[in-house]
Ligand code: G
């Protein structure tokens with residue numbers, strides 16, 4: 001309860017900030033976009049990980065105002081980079097299960113795009129495979145509404161959520177992000193290489209972009225390149241960066 005009260009204040013006191021992690025096209029090394037990752041810099045508690053406060057925010061409902069702030073701030077930042085003449089690619093924002101259960105989510109997203117002036121095609125929403133599967137009733141409606149806006153939808157943590165493959169075919173999706181647990185032990189682990197190749201093939205069949213998360217080594221990247229994974233994200237390229245560091249990276253070029 002104490003942490004919850006502090007989190008509520010954190011939003012008002014502007015203690016929440018966004019860092020951004022770049023994604024790159026594997027074949028060219030070109031920057032394709034960013035993922036916004038929330039950080040809480042508390043004067044009392046220090047830096048609090050989203051793994052600690054997102055579940056709390058989910059339970060208390062605070063995730064709704066926090067999530068809207070994240071969306072707005074990420075879109076505002078992206079538009080500011082574009083206005084500075086920088087080719088910044090797309091901006092991906094994580095959605096929690098609770099946000100995804102809001103039937104009027106598309107209206108909120110639409111209002112944020114209108115207010116910030118960001119083009120829908122420059123925004124991607126990441127929904128975990130498990131929250132998709134836990135919300136099958138609303139998923140079809142909400143995803144269709146989001147698709148009509150022209151934004152992109154990525155399935156996050158793909159491979160961990162026991163999904164039925166039939167939804168992949170019917171839902172309007174654009175991207176699969178291979179969970180980093182499957183990337184960690186490639187190319188050495190035969191089970192993981194088999195899983196990764198299967199996900200890449202599945203994405204290809206369905207016409208979806210496939211992104212490897214948590215790429216930390218050249219050997220992992222070489223394996224992904226040889227197996228034609230589209231994009232990669234991870235510490236090998238960059239940790240999530242504060243906005244000033246992103247600006248420097250953007251100014252350095254593609
Ligand atoms: O950055 P990392 O430690 O940065 O993130 C830990 C977890 O928190 C990940 O599962 C990530 O998806 C989640 N996360 C980070 N930022 C956000 C956010 O803005 N909204 C939601 N719902 N989850 C986030």
Ligand code: G
Nearest residue numbers: 094156157213214215216233234235236240
């Ligand atoms: O669940 P999601 O994929 O949104 O979570 C992103 C999380 O992964 C964040 O905590 C981010 O900081 C973390 N992350 C990003 N790149 C790497 C990496 O190369 N290695 C590890 N271990 N974590 C990473």
Ligand code: MN
Nearest residue numbers: 035094126156
């Ligand atoms: Mn993510």
Ligand code: NA
Nearest residue numbers: 156157179213
């Ligand atoms: Na993930």
